[in-house]
Structures are given as C-alpha cells and as structure tokens.
Amino acid sequence: MAPVAVSPQASPVFKKRDGQALEELSDAIDEVNVLKDMKKREAEKKEAEEKGLYEESEFDKEKDKANFRQYEDANDRVKNFYQEQHTKQTVAYNLKARHDFHSKTRAEMTVWEAMEKLNTLIDESDPDTSLSQIEHLLQSAEAIRRDGKPRWMQLTGLIHDLGKLLFFFDAEGQWDVVGDTFPVGCAFDEKIVYGRDSFRDNEDFGHKIYDTKFGIYTPGCGLDNVMLSWGHDEYLYHLAKEQSTLPDEALAMIRYHSFYPWHSAGAYHELMNDHDRDMLRAVKAFNPYDLYSKSDGIPSVEELKPYYLELINEYFPTKVLKCTIYIFHNNAYGVSKYLLYW
C-alpha cells in the first residue's frame, strides 16, 4: 500500500489516541519487564539453592565418621533386628504388605501430630542413637538449617522418618518398618549390613530367579520398578508425593535414604536409569544430615516448634495429612494398585 500523508489538522486527535496507546504499551512493557525480572530472580534463587544443596556438609567437619554404623560392634538388639528383617523380607511378604493396605482405615493427623506420635519410638535397628524419633528428626532438620541448605531440604530432614508411624498401625514388628532397605526379587548383595550370609534363612535365598543378579528386573529398569524391602521410606514417599509440593530431590531423599547398599556402598547401580543417577546425588547430599546429626545435642521440641510449623505449612498446603493414597504400579511382579494410609 502506498504511504498516506497525515494532515497537520488531524494530529491533535491522533496525538491523544497515540498518547494513550503509547502509555498502554509502556505499561505492558513494564509488566513484561517485571515478569522477566521475577523469572530471573527465581532462576538465580534456584541456582543458589542448588549450589547449596550439593555443597559439602559443614556441620560434621569435626566428627569422627568411623564412630558411626559399626554393625560388628553393635549390641544384640541391632543384630537380632537384622537377623529377623533379613529372614522375613521376602518377595511374597512384600507383595502381601502392599496389597494389605488396600482395605485399611487409619487416622488423619497433622505433620506435627505425626511427629509427636513418634516420641515413644526407639529404632531397634540403629546402633547410633537411642533417642526418640522426634528428636532424631529435629536433629537432622537443624543440621540442614545450620548449614544454610534450602528450606525444602530442612523440611525433608524434619519428616524423612515420619513413615515409622507404620509401627503403630500395621506393622508385624520393627522389621517391616525400620532398618536399611534392599531390593527383594534379585540377589541380596554382600554389601548389605551383615552380608549375604545373614539371609540364609530367607525363603528367597538360593531361589532360581530371585537369587540371580537381576532376578525379576532388567538392567537399567529404573529404581521406580524395583521393589525395595517394605518399610517407612516407601510409605512416606507416596504420602509426600501426593500431599506436598516438595521437589523430586526431596522425594528421592525420603524414598531412598535407608538404601545404604545403593547410596553409600555402590551396589545395585546396574538397575538405575538416568533419573536415578540424578537423584543419587541428592540422596548422597542428604545422608550426612541423617547420619552424623545423631551425635548432636538433644533439640528442644517446644522451642523449635514455631519455626517448623511455618515450614510445614509452606509445603503441605492441605495442612492435615489425608489418610488415603492410591498407588498404581504396573511392573514385572504385577501389583496393579494398592492403597496407603497413615
């Protein structure tokens, strides 16, 4: 189209309109800039947080790490626990445990109430603490906070063992709630606490499929498709996944923090996929806070409560933890759906 000359008389009218349009345009540009700025700051915050997440822990620098996880020197309480756990955690039991959750009804409670309920539970599998679980949770969270790690990681420390509530509802003992975890359905690895020999009375020991390197799994199938011995980690993972806004790294910390043969001893790595390899970094970053904070002072539950209540509210929008979770599982061992509650 040919250019059109604008007559000088027409200019006041257009000036007004153009002025308004210009103002609107400038407002829109401002808005875009504000949004851009916000995005940039969010990205910077995330980057700083990430850096913090993978930075080496500081709080444990002076501690003698050799004093922890000394299973050979442990007392009979610990040895008997693993004897029982390693005998009873079978493929059949694990399928049953997951199915059993289908028809049970349990309580509804806030995260803090759940923590308080753990004040009587002493973990029989643990050679490093005889404190109650609420104290262990606060020790972990406080160590993470002291090292200036992200808020979501502090909350992860605070709740990571909450799944031990299972003990008060459906457990057959502590052996199906606490202790290190390991896969069932493939060979028990020598790197599990007390080694393969400790599984000699397990009905899957020497099984023609379950006791082979990959058993019912395939190389690189991903840990999501691997059935870890049933206990508090898996239970809380599903709950937190459904009801919190915690990031994937936090969910992995919860789900795999007791899987020492994998995250600390290097076993079962052939089962991992790329996502698991990323998550392994996060679980390793979390581990010192869980383990080495056990020799810290005893925290004051009442003093710390206000800080952590706020943190809980930030990531659990429903405030009350709902009882029911449906989990869909379609994999080699054919569990199609099971249900978890508190």
Ligand SMILES: O[C@H]1[C@H](O)[C@@H](O)[C@H](O)[C@@H](O)[C@H]1O
């Ligand atoms: O995550 C920990 C860890 O695996 C300990 O070794 C075990 O004794 C605890 O029960 C568990 O909460």
Ligand SMILES: [Fe+2]
């Ligand atoms: Fe744990």
